[in-house]
Amino acid sequence: MPSRAVRMRLLPETPQLTLDEHLSTYGPPPFADTACDTAGAAPLIVAVEQSGLAGRGGAGFPAGRKMRAVAEAGRRGGPFRSQVGTVVVANGAESEPASGKDRLLLRRAPHLVLDGIVLAAEAVGATRAYLCVHDEAAPLRDAVTSRERAGLNRVPVQVVDVPGGYVASQETALVGLLNGTGPLPAFIPPRPSERGVRRHPTLVQNVETLANIALIARHGPEWFREAGTPSAPGTALVTVSGAVARPGVYEAELGTTIETLLDWAGGFAEPPQAVLAGGYFGGWLPLPAARRVHLTDQALRAAGAALGPGVLIVLPESSCPLAETARVTGYLASQSAGQCGPCRNGLPALADALGQVAFGRAADDLLRWTHQLLGLVSGRGACHLPDGTAGLVGSALTTFADDLRYHATRGPCGRAARLPVLPLPAPAAPPAPPAPPARPDPRSRPEALA
Amino acid sequence: MSRAEDGRRPRPRVLRVNPVACQGHGMCIELLPELIAADPWGYPLITPGPVPDRLLPLAQRAVNSCPTLALLLTSPQ
Numbered sequence: 001m002p003s004r005a006v007r008m009r010l011l012p013e014t015p016q017l018t019l020d021e022h023l024s025t026y027g028p029p030p031f032a033d034t035a036c037d038t039a040g041a042a043p044l045i046v047a048v049e050q051s052g053l054a055g056r057g058g059a060g061f062p063a064g065r066k067m068r069a070v071a072e073a074g075r076r077g078g079p080f081r082s083q084v085g086t087v088v089v090a091n092g093a094e095s096e097p098a099s100g101k102d103r104l105l106l107r108r109a110p111h112l113v114l115d116g117i118v119l120a121a122e123a124v125g126a127t128r129a130y131l132c133v134h135d136e137a138a139p140l141r142d143a144v145t146s147r148e149r150a151g152l153n154r155v156p157v158q159v160v161d162v163p164g165g166y167v168a169s170q171e172t173a174l175v176g177l178l179n180g181t182g183p184l185p186a187f188i189p190p191r192p193s194e195r196g197v198r199r200h201p202t203l204v205q206n207v208e209t210l211a212n213i214a215l216i217a218r219h220g221p222e223w224f225r226e227a228g229t230p231s232a233p234g235t236a237l238v239t240v241s242g243a244v245a246r247p248g249v250y251e252a253e254l255g256t257t258i259e260t261l262l263d264w265a266g267g268f269a270e271p272p273q274a275v276l277a278g279g280y281f282g283g284w285l286p287l288p289a290a291r292r293v294h295l296t297d298q299a300l301r302a303a304g305a306a307l308g309p310g311v312l313i314v315l316p317e318s319s320c321p322l323a324e325t326a327r328v329t330g331y332l333a334s335q336s337a338g339q340c341g342p343c344r345n346g347l348p349a350l351a352d353a354l355g356q357v358a359f360g361r362a363a364d365d366l367l368r369w370t371h372q373l374l375g376l377v378s379g380r381g382a383c384h385l386p387d388g389t390a391g392l393v394g395s396a397l398t399t400f401a402d403d404l405r406y407h408a409t410r411g412p413c414g415r416a417a418r419l420p421v422l423p424l425p426a427p428a429a430p431p432a433p434p435a436p437p438a439r440p441d442p443r444s445r446p447e448a449l450a
Numbered sequence: 451m452s453r454a455e456d457g458r459r460p461r462p463r464v465l466r467v468n469p470v471a472c473q474g475h476g477m478c479i480e481l482l483p484e485l486i487a488a489d490p491w492g493y494p495l496i497t498p499g500p501v502p503d504r505l506l507p508l509a510q511r512a513v514n515s516c517p518t519l520a521l522l523l524t525s526p527q
Contacts, residue, residue, distance in 0.1 A: 187468040340469035341493040349490075376489055382470045 009227065009235050010211050011251045015108050017139075019146045022111035029115040030217050031154060032122055041068055042123040044217055051221035052233045053213070057091055057206030058281065058309040060297045063213065066203060069193040071124040073201035077194075085127030087197040088155070089178065090117045092133045092207040093162040093169030096279045097331075097423045098311045101237035102207050104249045106133065109211060110143045114157065116210030119217045121155040124203050129157045131207075132174050137161050164425070166280075166335035170383045171204045173337075184337050185383035206309075208237055228254035232296035236307070240265040242314035242421050243272050252295060259291035261312060271317040274399060276422065278308030280328055281388030283395035284321065287314075304395055313422060320415035322403050324422050325396035326351070326358035331424045332389045343386045346377035354393055359416060362408040370397070461525045462500030465509060467493075471520035478521050482512040500526070 016022050032042060049064030070086050078084035090113065094102040106113060113131070121129045131140060140159045147153045160178065162168055168183035175196045177183040196202025205213075212234060216224050225233040232254040238261055241247040245266025252261055258275060262268070275290045276282060283305035285293060293299055297307040315321060333347035353370040356362070374394050377386035397404060406413055465485060474492040484505055485497045501509045501523070513521045 185470075187470045341472060341474050341491055342469065342489060345491040345493075346489075376495075380467075380469055380493075382468075 008251055009215060010105060010112065010208065010237060011108050011249070016111065019111055019143070019150060019152075022109070026112065026115075026214075026218065029119055029152065029214060031119070041071055044119060044123040044213070045071060047216055047221050048123075048213055051212075051216045051224040052231075053209065053216065053224065054232070054297070055206055056208035056212070056236060056309065058096070058279070060307060063205065063209050066193060066205070067120060067124050069191075070201045070203040073194050074125045077201050083125075084200060086124050087200045087202040088117055088121040088124065088126045088129040089174055089192075089197065089202055089204045090129065090131045090207050090210050091169060091171070091174060091204055092131060093174070094134060094309075095164070095166050095169040096309050096311060097166075097425050098241055098276075098279055098313055099239045099309045101239050101249045101310055103136065105208055105211060105237060106136065106140060110140055111147070112211040112214050113207045114143060114147060114153075115217075116205075116207075116212070116214035117157055118153055118155055120203060120205065120210060120213050124201075126155055126203070129155050130160050130178060130197075131157060132160045132162045132169070132177070134162050134164060134169070165337075166332065167337050167383050167385055172383070174204060175202060184339060185381075185385075187382045229294075229296060231298065236295065236310045238295065238310040238312060240312045240314075241423070242276075242312075243269045243316035244314050245269045254296050255299075256295045257291065258285075258293050258295060258312065261295065262291065262314065268314065269316075272314050273317045273319070274315045274321060276305075276313040276315065277303075277311070278306035279311035280332060280392055281384065282306045282308045282311065283391060284315075284325075284399040286399055304398070315421055318415055319418050319421050320358065320403065320413050321396060321400045322354070322358040322407060323412075323416035323418075324420065325393060326354040327420055327424060328422050329354050329389060329393055332385065332392075336385060340381040340386075342377050342380035346373055346380075347386060347389055349373055350377060350389065350393060354396075357404070357407060359412050361411050362404060364408070367397075367404070367408070463506065463509070463523050464498075464500055464526045465496045465513075466522045466524055467496060468520045468522065469493075471518045473518050473520070475517050477515045477517065478512040481515055482508050485509065486512070494521070 045064055045067045048067060053063040054060040055063050074086035075083050092102045092106050117129050137159050144157050163183055167173055167185050170185045171192055172186040173183045175192050176186055178197045192202040192204050228234045235251050235253050237249055237251050239249050240261055250264050272287050274287055275285045277285055277300050285303055285305050293303045300307050330351040333351040336343045336347050338344045350373045356366055374390040378390045379387055476492055478486045478494050479488045487495045489495050509523055513523050
């Protein structure tokens with residue numbers, strides 16, 4: 001059993017860059033002895049199911065169930081219900097502007113992720129795997145090469161550059177990118193687990209999920225459950241930013257209180273007013289009540305937010321929460337791929353309405369229209385961009401009802417002009433829906449690293 | 451919810467829009483106002499829940515009339 005402190009499972013203290021250092025720390029990845037399992041699921045799928053690991057990309061779908069679905073689809077996905085090779089897609093594109101955990105994980109423990117990719121690929125019967133990242137692909141390609149030399153990549157792994165854009169790293173958008181139809185979210189059905197990359201059943205998992213799978217393969221589900229709570233086992237990488245003294249990525253057991261994480265991040269750098277939990281598809285939690293909330297999706301949802309990809313942003317007292325939310329809403333509206341009418345029309349309208357609320361005058365009919373728009377966009381896109389945006393705006397309108405009253409009676413508050421706290425990427429070229437991206441996205445992203 | 455009692459169609463049917471395919475032609479809104487309304491931009495808003503049995507033929511007609519095949523009559527997920 002490892003003697004590492006439980007909260008440093010995924011992030012080694014020292015950067016692990018070489019394969020030798022990785023192997024001496026974790027040992028070789030335990031490949032299954034039998035390449036092909038019989039009728040039942042591969043042992044690793046059963047172990048991941050028993051571990052209770054939930055996907056760490058934001059949606060929190062049970063990882064084992066997804067693996068089982070792909071493996072089963074592979075057994076009857078070929079012509080005349082014959083067996084067909086499946087595909088594994090590791091999602092490390094991390095388009096959430098306030099998240100830095102996948103990037104940090106890929107830099108500190110690239111081989112743990114690559115172990116997870118190959119082990120998962122073996123378990124679901126994959127014949128090829130892709131690691132999708134937004135930048136820093138070159139060191140990962142080197143890592144893949146060194147593994148090929150050592151004979152550790154039993155399944156070919158290809159590192160793929162994903163263009164920028166909030167929705168480009170959505171599960172079906174990655175499949176579209178790999179299929180050559182562009183990084184655009186697609187209508188479900190078919191689910192990628194049924195028909196994904198080149199119509200093969202495809203397992204799309206976040207890189208943090210795959211790193212956890214690599215550890216479960218080594219130490220077993222019971223070990224995995226030693227951290228976290230019974231219903232939310234394991235650890236999570238959490239990116240803490242905003243008005244804290246030491247912004248960065250922290251690995252915490254699920255169930256840790258937000259207060260503990262804020263303490264690790266050095267406490268408040270200036271007087272705080274609220275926490276945005278779960279990223280831009282999450283929700284606002286007022287302080288100090290937010291400090292007692294536990295870091296599980298269930299607890300955060302009960303409080304009006306979400307775990308999402310593990311993002312906490314502390315908003316200082318000196319910021320106008322409505323102005324901050326309005327700016328993010330404008331960004332999210334700009335990220336619509338423009339495929340779905342309600343999103344293409346509704347998100348700019350929502351951004352405009354909230355902009356008027358924050359920077360203009362929040363008249364009653366404007367507020368009514370804003371609330372109406374929330375209902376008009378929710379659940380009406382191929383991806384969750386409209387739902388997530390509506391959730392964020394709705395959460396701001398509820399949490400900051402006092403600010404809303406102030407803006408309604410007196411117009412924009414003085415805090416609206418403060419330097420923005422919620423990070424936004426530099427405006428990229430507007431996403432042209434049908435044209436495939438010709439050049440890499442030049443937008444810069446904040447270095448939110450410990 | 452009411453079901454067909456004869457057991458020949460035990461599963462309820464729901465209307466779904468493929469939002470990527472939908473171009474807002476509005477045929478379904480014209481043909482099935484009982485269940486489909488227009489949003490401010492002319493895209494269909496579906497009344498949630500199973501399609502009542504008496505409206506099933508009309509729902510099927512609306513599905514068949516969609517120029518982009520974006521309207522679906524499916525079993526609930």
